[in-house]
Amino acid sequence: MIKINNLSKTYSTGAFTVPALKGITLDIAPGEFVAITGASGSGKSTMMNLLGLLDRPSEGSYLLDGMDVSNLNDDDYARLRNRKIGFVFQAFNLLPRLTALKNVELSMLYAGTKHEERRKRALEVLTLLGLEDRLHHFPNELSGGQNQRVAIARALINNPAIILADEPTGALDSQTGLEIMSIFQELNRQGTTIVLVTHELNIARHSRRILRMADGLIINDEEIARPLDAHNEIQALREKGGRA
Amino acid sequence: MNIGELILVAIESIKSNKLRSFLTTLGIVIGIAAVIAVVGIGQGGRAMLMQEMEKFGTNMFGIWVNYRDGESFRLDDLQINDITVIKENVPQVKYLAPASYGQMQLRGSKGHKSVQVIGTTADYAQVRNLETVWGRFIRDDDAAVGRRVIVLDERTALKLFGPGNPVGKKVMLMSNSAVVVGVIKSDSSMLGFNSQQIAYLPWSFLSRLNGWEVIHELQGSASSKEEVEAAMNLSKKILERRHHAPNHYYAYSLEQEMESANKVTGIMTLIIGCIAGISLLVGGIGVMNIMLVSVTERTREIGIRMALGARRKDILVQFIIESIVLCLLGGFIGIILGYGGALLVARLAKWPPLVSGWTVLLAVGFSVAVGLFFGIYPANKASKMDPIEALRRD
Numbered sequence: 001m002i003k004i005n006n007l008s009k010t011y012s013t014g015a016f017t018v019p020a021l022k023g024i025t026l027d028i029a030p031g032e033f034v035a036i037t038g039a040s041g042s043g044k045s046t047m048m049n050l051l052g053l054l055d056r057p058s059e060g061s062y063l064l065d066g067m068d069v070s071n072l073n074d075d076d077y078a079r080l081r082n083r084k085i086g087f088v089f090q091a092f093n094l095l096p097r098l099t100a101l102k103n104v105e106l107s108m109l110y111a112g113t114k115h116e117e118r119r120k121r122a123l124e125v126l127t128l129l130g131l132e133d134r135l136h137h138f139p140n141e142l143s144g145g146q147n148q149r150v151a152i153a154r155a156l157i158n159n160p161a162i163i164l165a166d167e168p169t170g171a172l173d174s175q176t177g178l179e180i181m182s183i184f185q186e187l188n189r190q191g192t193t194i195v196l197v198t199h200e201l202n203i204a205r206h207s208r209r210i211l212r213m214a215d216g217l218i219i220n221d222e223e224i225a226r227p228l229d230a231h232n233e234i235q236a237l238r239e240k241g242g243r244a
Numbered sequence: 245m246n247i248g249e250l251i252l253v254a255i256e257s258i259k260s261n262k263l264r265s266f267l268t269t270l271g272i273v274i275g276i277a278a279v280i281a282v283v284g285i286g287q288g289g290r291a292m293l294m295q296e297m298e299k300f301g302t303n304m305f306g307i308w309v310n311y312r313d314g315e316s317f318r319l320d321d322l323q324i325n326d327i328t329v330i331k332e333n334v335p336q337v338k339y340l341a342p343a344s345y346g347q348m349q350l351r352g353s354k355g356h357k358s359v360q361v362i363g364t365t366a367d368y369a370q371v372r373n374l375e376t377v378w379g380r381f382i383r384d385d386d387a388a389v390g391r392r393v394i395v396l397d398e399r400t401a402l403k404l405f406g407p408g409n410p411v412g413k414k415v416m417l418m419s420n421s422a423v424v425v426g427v428i429k430s431d432s433s434m435l436g437f438n439s440q441q442i443a444y445l446p447w448s449f450l451s452r453l454n455g456w457e458v459i460h461e462l463q464g465s466a467s468s469k470e471e472v473e474a475a476m477n478l479s480k481k482i483l484e485r486r487h488h489a490p491n492h493y494y495a496y497s498l499e500q501e502m503e504s505a506n507k508v509t510g511i512m513t514l515i516i517g518c519i520a521g522i523s524l525l526v527g528g529i530g531v532m533n534i535m536l537v538s539v540t541e542r543t544r545e546i547g548i549r550m551a552l553g554a555r556r557k558d559i560l561v562q563f564i565i566e567s568i569v570l571c572l573l574g575g576f577i578g579i580i581l582g583y584g585g586a587l588l589v590a591r592l593a594k595w596p597p598l599v600s601g602w603t604v605l606l607a608v609g610f611s612v613a614v615g616l617f618f619g620i621y622p623a624n625k626a627s628k629m630d631p632i633e634a635l636r637r638d
Contacts, residue, residue, distance in 0.1 A: 054551065054631045082553020093548045093635065097260045109249060110553040154552070244582045 001094060001161060001193050002028040002051065007060035008216075009046050020046040022111045023060065023217040028162075028195065033188040033227075035204035038213035046165075047213065048197045051083055052164045053077045065161040067233055082110050090167035091104060092147040094139040098149045102152035109155050125153040130184065145176035162193045169203055171226045176192025181206045206230055247249040247565070250598040257538075259572070264571060268298065268534040271527025272574030276607045279520040280332040280582025283513065284599040285589045290509045292595035297502050301373050303338070305476040307412065307483065310494035321487065322459035324447065327365075330462075330482050335471050338477035340464035341367035342447050346454065350396075350443060351416040352404025359441040361417075363450030369428075371465045379411040379426030386425075387446040388549040394422040398430040403441070415443075416460025420453060472497045527574070534565050535622035546626050547634025560627035568612055575611030579604055 009021040029036055033183050038044045042051050049055040050062065053069065061070045065084055072080070086107075087093075094103045104122040113121075126135060129149045139147050148168060167183065169177030185206060188194050196207055205228045206211050212220035258265045274276040284291050291505035310323040327340050349356060368374070377398055386393050394415050401424070406493050410424045422445070430441075466475035476495040483493050516543040539546070546559055554562075590596060 049632050052551070054635075075557070078550065078555040078558075080368050081551060087551050089635070093544070093551070095545055095548060106549070107552045110549075110558065112246075129413060157555075194384075 001030045001032070001065060002026070002195075003063040004050075005061045007050065007057045007062060008205050009043075009050060009055070010058045021050070021057075021233075022199075024216075024218055026211070026218065028193065030161075030193055031188070031191050032209060033184070033194045033196070033207040034209045034211060035207035036211045036213060037198055037201065037204045038113050039199065043216040044197050044199075044213050045218040046216075048164060048195075052087060053196060055080050066093060078110075082107060082160055084161040086158070086160040086163045087165060087198070088148070088151050088168045089171040092139065092151045094147055094150055094154075096139050098154075099136045099138055100131060100142065100146075103139070103150055104154045104157055107154055107215060111158055121157060122153070123154055129153050130191075135202075143176075145174045145179055148172065148180050149183065152180070152187075155165055156187070156192075162195060163187070165196045167192065167198055168196070169198070169200070175202065175234065178230045178234050178237070185227075185230055188225070202226040202228075250562055250565045251569060253518040254569040255563060255578040257566055258570060264534065265377045265573075269527075269529055269570050269574030269577070271530040272571050272611060273527075273578045274311070274526045275520055275523035276575050276578025276586065276611060277323065277370065277582035278523060279516070279600060280319035280579050280603060280607055281585035281589070282516045282520070283603050284583065284586030285514070285593075285604075286513055287510060287598040287600065288586065288590050288595045289593070289599050290506070293509075294502060297498055297505075299373060300498055301371070301465055302469050302498055302502070303467070303472055305466065305479075305495060306473055306474070307464075307479060308460075308494045309495040310492055317447045319456055319458050320484070321492070322462060324457070324459065325393075326483055327462065330464075330479045331484065333482060334475060334478040336466050336471040337464050337479060338467040338475075339370040340462060340479070341371055342459040343461045344447055344450055344458055345460050348417050348443070350394075350400065350404060352410070353413060354406045355403050357400060357403045357441060359443050361443045361445055361450065363445050363447040363553045365447055368444070368463065368624055371463045377429050378409045379424070381428065382444055382446050387448045388580040390424045390448050390452065391446065392420065392449055393425040393446060395426040395428060396424060397428050400441040400443055401427045418453060422453055437487055469499070472554055474498055483617065512598045514554075518613065524610060524614055528571075528618040531567060531571060531615065532622060535563065535570075536625070538566075539622045539626040542626075543634045543637045545628065546619075546629050547631050547637070550629070550631035551635060556619060556627040559629075563623030563626045564616060564619040567623065568615035571611040571615030571617070571618075575608055578611075579607055582607075610612060623626055 004024060004026050007021060007024045008019065011018045011020055018049050024047070036044045036047060053064075057070065060210070061068060063069070064080065069077075069080060088230055090107060095106065098106065101119075101122050104126060105118045108121065109116045123132075123135070129152060131146065131149055131153065134142060134146055139150070142150065153200070167174060168184075169180055172180065179202060184194055184196070194207070198204050205224065208224050208227050210220070210221070211218050307322075308375045311317065322342070324342060331340055332338055341364045346363070348361045349358045362368070364382065365387055366382055374381060379395075381395055382393065382477060385391075386520070394417070396404065396410065396415075397418050404415060405411070405413055410427065414421050415424055422608050428444075447459075464475065464479065466472040474495055480495045484490050488603050492625060549559060586599055
């Protein structure tokens with residue numbers, strides 16, 4: 001799914017050049033659930049931007065879904081972001097003036113999907129995420145968890161090769177965060193490739209592979225034999241809350 | 245993303261900030277309203293003017309004596325025989341009448357009034373398209389036999405005799421009397437040519453009253469519009485030859501007058517167009533200003549759209565369309581307000597409002613052009629944003 005080889009990124013601001021990534025080689029297979037962790041400044045955001053085709057590497061190659069994307073132009077990048085990548089952000093990044101339904105349709109709008117088809121698929125995916133009675137609500141009328149679920153629906157809508165989630169639970173309370181993680185785990189069980197960027201180890205432990213980054217390098221690549229199960233954690237939390 | 249969807253996106257964005265959108269577009273509204281109102285009023289006025297002038301018949305022409313500095317007035321510069329000679333020799337001249345002007349006190353059974361009197365012949369009615377209400381106009385045999393008759397206009401007749409048909413009644417003028425043989429319709433013209441009260445006398449009768457023969461002006465009409473020029477110039481030539489006085493006569497035609505009136509209104513329209521253009525320019529700068537603010541405010545939206553797969557071109561077109569839709573909206577409001585204004589003024593001035601399809605089309609075209617021109621810079625700025633930077637912004 002993702003094959004990067006000796007990928008590096010250097011930012012130059014005037015006289016200074018700051019290396020953000022120092023030659024990373026990494027394979028992510030289809031169906032994986034990878035968490036990238038690290039302190040701020042470790043390079044995980046840069047990694048995310050490069051994987052998400054929001055930025056270009058300074059050196060190295062990047063194969064996405066079997067296609068070398070290292071040397072494509074802006075328009076191709078936009079098209080690939082649209083078709084191959086589903087973004088989920090910490091701050092949801094929904095358009096405040098659009099309803100949940102319209103927000104989900106937006107990705108399909110840029111894919112050129114016909115109106116009826118857009119409506120149909122957006123309805124399907126929002127229903128899947130339990131938002132069928134929130135279709136015509138605006139983001140400010142929804143809770144954080146609901147907003148993030150709308151964002152996940154939007155990320156899923158074009159059947160992307162990979163979901164890139166950047167601190168998706170960062171703006172949510174712990175229980176709602178777990179609910180979001182349980183959605184990701186369920187999606188992953190159904191075969192969706194997910195790359196999660198987080199600095200919280202508790203969240204990272206829900207994935208099946210943790211990449212630890214520091215100073216622009218991957219310093220640890222660890223398979224998680226038994227990831228945490230968000231669904232069970234929620235149950236446990238509920239029981240505890242019930243007893244209290 | 246197709247154009248229809250982009251327009252919907254633009255409308256949604258405009259709707260979401262109604263007050264600001266309205267204030268932004270105000271400059272365009274005022275500019276377009278001003279153009280539509282002024283052009284509408286101007287064209288209405290011009291149409292009215294033309295209509296009034298055409299009442300006289302577009303075939304009409306006139307000849308004056310052209311006195312230069314130091315030349316003194318002479319009674320015999322235009323003579324009654326000149327008319328006969330011109331009519332015999334210039335086939336293009338259909339009617340030709342003398343006009344001798346004066347002011348006289350008229351007294352009837354019910355009142356008296358000082359009016360303008362015109363001494364003339366039967367042709368005058370044809371030249372000026374006069375309409376008789378009662379009786380008849382002056383006839384050629386009146387002049388021939390020196391009959392003491394008078395034709396009044398409606399208003400004078402009312403003043404002298406009260407309502408009703410005054411034909412056959414006697415009018416005292418100076419120490420003489422004349423019989424009313426006809427009443428002609430008063431002109432309700434806005435131009436004021438004929439709006440004063442007028443009485444017509446046979447030219448020979450007026451000469452006898454005055455004690456001298458004088459013709460101030462010849463008024464004629466050509467047999468067709470195309471022949472006005474020839475009729476006018478040939479008549480002038482005959483006068484010059486008969487009186488051995490080159491360049492002594494001045495000829496004019498209604499056609500010429502209309503042309504110069506048209507030229508004046510044309511220049512007016514041009515000046516107004518320039519002023520309107522400037523106001524639209526100012527309006528356009530306002531739109532650009534707000535679009536720039538809007539682009540900055542919506543940086544994050546731009547970032548989100550880019551992350552979801554919007555190409556730079558999509559962002560560019562989105563903002564340009566938003567700018568055009570904004571200006572078009574202003575244009576439409578402006579057209580409605582301007583048309584209302586033109587209607588109001590026309591109602592007050594009693595002439596038809598004339599807002600042509602072309603004016604509206606031009607206004608719409610101008611709105612689009614302003615939106616496009618002043619939308620490009622902000623839209624370009626939006627499309628050049630770095631998606632990472634844009635997403636990071638609050």
